[in-house]
Amino acid sequence: MSECLFCKIARKEIPAALVYEDDDLVAFKDIFPQAPVHVLIIPKAHCEGLADLTPETAAAAARIPQVASRIAAEQGIQAGGWRLLSNCGADAGQTVFHLHFHLLGGKPLGGKLCQ
Ligand code: AMP
Ligand code: ZN
Secondary structure, rough: OOOOHHHHOOOOOOOOEEEEOOOOOEEEOOOOOOEEEEEEEOOOOOOHHHHHHOHHHHHHHHHHHHHHHHHHHOOOOOOOOOOEOOOOOOOOOOOEEEEEEEEOOOOOOOOOOOO
16 A cells, blocks of 8 residues: 555654554554544554454554553543544545544543534
């Protein structure tokens, strides 16, 4: 997936504000943050979204909640609380078709996930 934006970020071909990296995952600040802390966590291996998991991306994605909790602590939002979500497909509003989880926090996020 050489043209995929998030593949390029994972390969460091375009810049991003990285906050975490390991062999299989990378996390970086969202370019249009919706909350004081808004981090995207992605598997390095390309996968369009939750409907397209492969064994490799599923294994990497399974570790994302634990990594999110670590980043939340590092970003100072563990005590206040945080949200982890992934948009899958058009109705969910997915705009970048490389699997990613949004980690959001730093303010009250409200109780509703849809309008
Ligand atoms: P989604 O709408 O769930 O597909 O989320 C895609 C997210 O990617 C949006 O929140 C965008 O602001 C974010 N985004 C798009 N391009 C970049 C980029 N170059 N660096 C960081 N975040 C980006
Ligand atoms: Zn990709």
